[in-house]
Amino acid sequence: MAARDQPDRDPDPGVVAPGDDRRLRPRGGAGAGRRRGAGDLGRGGRRLIAHRRAVAGLVATGLLAAAAPPAAAVTITWGGDLTLGSSYGHPPDRGWPQLAPVARELRRADVAAVNYEGTFAPGGPSKCGGRSGGTCFAFQAPPQNARTLDRAGVDIVNLANNHAFDFGPAGYRSTRAALARAGVRATGAPGEVRVVRAGRVRVAFAGFSSYAWSAPISDLGRVRALVRSAARRADVVVALFHGGAEGADKTHVPYGREHAFGEDRGDLRRFGRAAIDAGADLVLGSGPHVLRGMERYRNRLIAYSLGNLSGWRNFGTGGIASVSALLTVELSRRGRLRAGRVTSLRLDGIGVPHRDPGGGAERLMRSLSRSDFGAAGVWFVPYGVLGPPSTEGLAPPPV
Secondary structure, rough: OOOOOOOOEEEEEEEEOOOOEOOOOOOOOOOOOOOOOOOOOOOHHHHHHHHHHHHHHHHOOOOOOOOOEEEEEEEEEEEEEEOEEEEEEEHHHHHHHHHHHHHHHHHHHOOOEEEEEEEEOOOOOOOOOOOOOOOOOOEEHHHHHHHHHHHHOOEEEEEOOOOOOHHHHHHHHHHHHHHHOOOOOEOOOOOOEEEEOOOOOOEEEEEOOOOOOEEOOOHHHHHHHHHHHHHHHEEEEEEEOOOOOOOOOOOOOOOOEEEOOOEEOOOHHHHHHHHHHHHOOOEEEOOOOOOOOOEOOOEEEEEEOOOOOEEOOOOOOOHHEEEEEEEEEEOOOOOOOEEEEEEEEOOOOOOOOOOOOOOOOHHHHHHHHHHHHHHEEEEEEHHHHEEEOOOOOOOOOOO
């Protein structure tokens, strides 16, 4: 693992953007410092309060000379592919109906991230040469719709994906500008590391895919170099990726390279492990448009796909394509996985997510994790709590 105690340094040569370490707005996660009553914390929280009171009592009586404060923690929520409008239809109210059902969950995290699968631009030539269709799809939403991301609680988006250049360099620049005006950070360009602060924790994000406008997912030497650069500048490093084959039958993570529409979409197992070997604490994926399993590697988490978070008549729905989720994890300041949960969602016919009380996503991801990764698969206990195979399960983050 890369050293976590080194001071901030200038990024390595070739880093396009130095990042943004502005402090995130407090939203009630572990790093935000919001006080809670004991009745709001649940059993695990009440036990923690009791433990802290016991430590305080020992200090007061002189039986304990000093009690080290608990390490700062950060909660990160990740959603899958998202568009807020396209030629297939523009949602009302700048796309707010698409994210309103999940905004509460996004806002509760210290940092919320999604893969933005499209552009924010006023027009211009499409890569498809006209209207999307067949095997070519180009997604463009009005620039003002970017503000809905901030309204819903999204802090950062991954633009390392196959739709970021749907409208060429001009569309890409317009997307970046719209996000900046909305106060939403972006990552995914070659050599780019974006650093944000959540309470006392610095979190670095880098995005990878198989396209020229992104950090390359298949050049593992460059993957390692970028992750190490991020690790020198932050306490926690998150590697975001967009890769893998697409379709309802692509829920499993294969060994070797994956392809879609004639494109090489990477060897995701090798990528995820290389990123963690270089210093990444969390690897979060998108791309197949369906859920995939999760793996523990060197006590770090790799989530291979969260499916589609939301679209407006542009994503296929029905069956397994409608099963979606949000993943929330709590990491220590040194990137250790402390806790987590999966929020099961189901997309309606338009592509809007709704809470699924039946927990379909949790059950599916549990099954896929076990079948694809065996003892290394992350499994679930009731209520969507993440747990390593070797224990009875980690506690859920505070709610």
